[in-house]
Each structure stands twice: as C-alpha cells, then as structure tokens.
Amino acid sequence: MQDTHIIDRVSEEHLWNQVFTRQTGADFFYAVSTMGVYCRPGCPSPRPLRKNTRFFRSPTEAEAAGFRACKRCDPKGERARIAQDVVRDASAFIEASDEVPSLDVLAKRSGYSRFHFLRMFRNHTGLTPRAYADAIRARRLHASLANGNRVIDAVADAGFGSESRVYENTATLLGMTPGAARRGGQGERIRTAFADCPFGRLLVGATAKGVCFIGFAEPDEALMADLRRRFPQAAISTDDAALAGTVGAVLDFLREPRQALDLPLDLRGTAFQQRVWRTLCTIPPGETRSYAQLAAMAGNPKAVRAVARSCATNPVSLAVPCHRVVGSDGGLTGYRWGVPRKQALLEHERALSAGPKPQV
Incomplete structure (x- = not known):
C-alpha cells in the first residue's frame, strides 16, 4: 500500500508556506492560474499571489488541469535530462580525443550555442571543458607515473604539450612533483x-x-x-x-565519534582534493551535508562532481569523514566501504548526539 501523499496529509496553507519560502525537495507542485504554468515549490520565479495558486500531486495532474511546465524550474526534469545527455556526450568525446577539442567544436557537436553549451557544461561538472580535459590528462599522467614510466614519456602519453606545463602546475595536477608520483612511494x-x-x-x-x-x-x-x-x-x-x-x-x-580524528595525516592529492578533505573535517558528527553544500563550503559551488570524486578517492576514511556527505535528497549515495556501513556510522553518530550511547 502506497503512503498517503503530502497533499492529503497537510493543509493548503502549509503547502503555500513551502512555496512562499521556496522549499526545495517538496513532494508536490503548484500552479499559477494567471500565468497558466506549474512549478516546483523552489522555483526562483517571482512568488504568485496566494489566491492565484493551486496545488497538484504531479505534473500529470497539473497538465490535465490545463497548465504547462515552467521553463525556469523545469518541474518535469526534461531539460535537465537533455542537458545531462549533452554533457555526458561531450565528456566522453573529450576523454576519447587525443587533443583538447575547442569550445566551438564541442558546441557544434551539442547543437547549442557556445554560450549555452558552456553554461550547461559548467552547471553539471563545475568545470569548463578545458579544465575538465586537464583533469582527465592529470589522471592519465598520475596513472602513467605510478606505473614507473619516465616523466617525459608520461607527459607525452597524457597529452600535455611539454613538461614545463606540468611542472608549472604540479600542485593542481598531481598534488606532488612528477618525480614523487612516479616513485609511487619508492624510498618510503x-x-x-x-x-x-x-x-x-x-x-x-x-x-x-x-x-x-x-x-x-x-x-x-x-x-x-x-x-x-x-x-x-x-x-x-x-x-x-x-x-x-x-x-x-x-x-x-x-x-564515540568526534568532528574529526585528531591524528597526523599524510594526505596526497591535488590542491582541490586537499581543500575538499579539509572541509569534510568541519562537518560535526551526527550531521550531514549534500555534495552541493560541500562544494559551496569548499569555495566552488559548481564543482559538485569534482567534490564527489574527491570524496570517492579519500584515502583515510573516518579520519576524513566522507560518510557525512549525502545526496541532494538526503539519500545515502555510494560509499567506498559499503552503504550499509555508511548508514550504521551515521545512525550511531546521531544516536550519540541525541543522548543515548548504543554500540555500533
């Protein structure tokens, strides 16, 4: 048996309050009779008058009543899905290319203008196509160096034009010198x-x-x-x-979890990864943040995907508490050590924060 929908459980005044305060993630839609459109409660459009507002369970209900989808908040998620497909295709094309494709080539491939394509790509990856391509080449460079290849060969294989570009940006690309990456811990x-x-x-x-x-x-x-x-x-x-x-x-x-483990750490990553890992340590036990919130806390609100990758490559779980990051809907997304363990860690922390001290 399905749960009763939120519209059946609460008053319209409560729903209106969520529209007025632009609550995201609410499980209903509202329509504006004077405009003929329906929206999500978090829509950034100017707030309607209460007397012109109607509430619906789904886009299907709203459309059956004669309303069309708002173009700003995209309540059906159609434009978001199209944008995701465009960015996914562009990302695969960049990864498969020997040279970094120009913005003109990528925009033409997508069927959008340069400006529109660039905005879509940034919104979904937090990076420009050039920065995304550099990140791919940095990953290839790191893998090649870790396999023991000579720096000059690894630089060429990764697609960098010269060693000087790599040495000028070692902190951003590798988080260490190419020689240290090549050694893979040799001598340690x-x-x-x-x-x-x-x-x-x-x-x-x-x-x-x-x-x-x-x-x-x-x-x-x-x-x-x-x-x-x-x-x-x-x-x-x-x-x-x-x-x-x-x-x-x-x-x-x-x-008995604390905000962060008080241990000396030897963390090796890019400057961005280091910033994300330090930011993770500021999340109190018993609390969570979404990847988008973590990206904003790290100073780059658009870099949601890059933040997720930084969490996934965290080498010191628990000391850097990446289990305190959840999806935008509060769901427990992937965790290197298994989602059930992530859930158990969070439940244990919340129980301790609330007072009782059950064992994990």
Missing part, C-alpha cells in the same frame, strides 16, 4: 597494523609524516591490496607496537 616506509573493529577488519597505514591509509570492512588481503595500489613502490611492513596508539584512536572514534 609505510608501517601497518591490523585490528578488529565493529565492521570487521581494520587496516591503518602510516608514513613518517602521518597516517596515509585507513580501510575497514574487507578481508586483510583486500585492504592490503588497496594500500599497495596507492603506494606501489613503498616498503610496507607490519609494526603493531608503533601504531598501537593510532589504531586505538581509530577504534575510540568508532565507539
């Missing part, structure tokens, strides 16, 4: 320690600078393989005694 020692935690096995890895990896909820072999993939050339050794305090801090955090 990573100490590791396993432990049992409420979600199964836990692996902590640390360099001389600080914790560089925290993984959990997988078999020992899988956790170690993940660490080796990130540092393929490093000397990895077990050192339970040296990491006893660090492992204890992680276990304490699981029992």
Whole structure:
C-alpha cells in the first residue's frame, strides 16, 4: 500500500508556506492560474499571489488541469535530462580525443550555442571543458607515473604539450612533483597494523609524516591490496607496537565519534582534493551535508562532481569523514566501504548526539 501523499496529509496553507519560502525537495507542485504554468515549490520565479495558486500531486495532474511546465524550474526534469545527455556526450568525446577539442567544436557537436553549451557544461561538472580535459590528462599522467614510466614519456602519453606545463602546475595536477608520483612511494616506509573493529577488519597505514591509509570492512588481503595500489613502490611492513596508539584512536572514534580524528595525516592529492578533505573535517558528527553544500563550503559551488570524486578517492576514511556527505535528497549515495556501513556510522553518530550511547 502506497503512503498517503503530502497533499492529503497537510493543509493548503502549509503547502503555500513551502512555496512562499521556496522549499526545495517538496513532494508536490503548484500552479499559477494567471500565468497558466506549474512549478516546483523552489522555483526562483517571482512568488504568485496566494489566491492565484493551486496545488497538484504531479505534473500529470497539473497538465490535465490545463497548465504547462515552467521553463525556469523545469518541474518535469526534461531539460535537465537533455542537458545531462549533452554533457555526458561531450565528456566522453573529450576523454576519447587525443587533443583538447575547442569550445566551438564541442558546441557544434551539442547543437547549442557556445554560450549555452558552456553554461550547461559548467552547471553539471563545475568545470569548463578545458579544465575538465586537464583533469582527465592529470589522471592519465598520475596513472602513467605510478606505473614507473619516465616523466617525459608520461607527459607525452597524457597529452600535455611539454613538461614545463606540468611542472608549472604540479600542485593542481598531481598534488606532488612528477618525480614523487612516479616513485609511487619508492624510498618510503609505510608501517601497518591490523585490528578488529565493529565492521570487521581494520587496516591503518602510516608514513613518517602521518597516517596515509585507513580501510575497514574487507578481508586483510583486500585492504592490503588497496594500500599497495596507492603506494606501489613503498616498503610496507607490519609494526603493531608503533601504531598501537593510532589504531586505538581509530577504534575510540568508532565507539564515540568526534568532528574529526585528531591524528597526523599524510594526505596526497591535488590542491582541490586537499581543500575538499579539509572541509569534510568541519562537518560535526551526527550531521550531514549534500555534495552541493560541500562544494559551496569548499569555495566552488559548481564543482559538485569534482567534490564527489574527491570524496570517492579519500584515502583515510573516518579520519576524513566522507560518510557525512549525502545526496541532494538526503539519500545515502555510494560509499567506498559499503552503504550499509555508511548508514550504521551515521545512525550511531546521531544516536550519540541525541543522548543515548548504543554500540555500533
């Protein structure tokens, strides 16, 4: 049996209040009789008069009553779906191209003007096509260097015109020098320690600078393989005694979460990734933020996809609490260690914030 719709449960005055305050995510639509259009409650159009406002459960109901979809808020999501398809096609075309396609070529391919295409691409990726192409080449460069290829060869394979471009922008592209990326941890020692935690096995890895990896909820072999993939050339050794305090801090955090784990960290990523990871640490336990909110907090409201990728590549789960980021509708989106664990972490944090202290 389906749940009763919101319109059946609350008064029209309550619905009107959501329209007046432009609430996003509300489960109804409103129409303006004098304009002949219907909208989402969060529509940025000028507010209608209350006497001219009607409420509907769905676009189908509104259209049956003779109203057409608003072009500003796109209540049926049709324009948004078209834009997503255009951006998805352009992104695939950029990725498959040896050279960075010009804006004119991309716009012509999309069937839109240069200005309209650029705006669509920025709105959906948070980047210009040029910046998106640079991000792809940076990823290829990092992968090539991690495989041990010479810097000059990796630069050429990734599609950069010269080494000077890479060295001028190492912080943005790699978060480290090309030589360090190529070495993949060569010459470094990573100490590791396993432990049992409420979600199964836990692996902590640390360099001389600080914790560089925290993984959990997988078999020992899988956790170690993940660490080796990130540092393929490093000397990895077990050192339970040296990491006893660090492992204890992680276990304490699981029992009673805080805003962030107070541990020295060795985080390696681009300048943008570093900013996102630092911002994640400001989210209080028991609270969540959407990817869009996190992007705004990190100083780039349009970079929602880039923020999501930064969360997905977070090497120190728990210490950098990416489990506190959710979808725009509040839904639990993908999590490296499994959505059920993400839900359990959030529920545990909320329970502790509310007062009782159940175990995870």
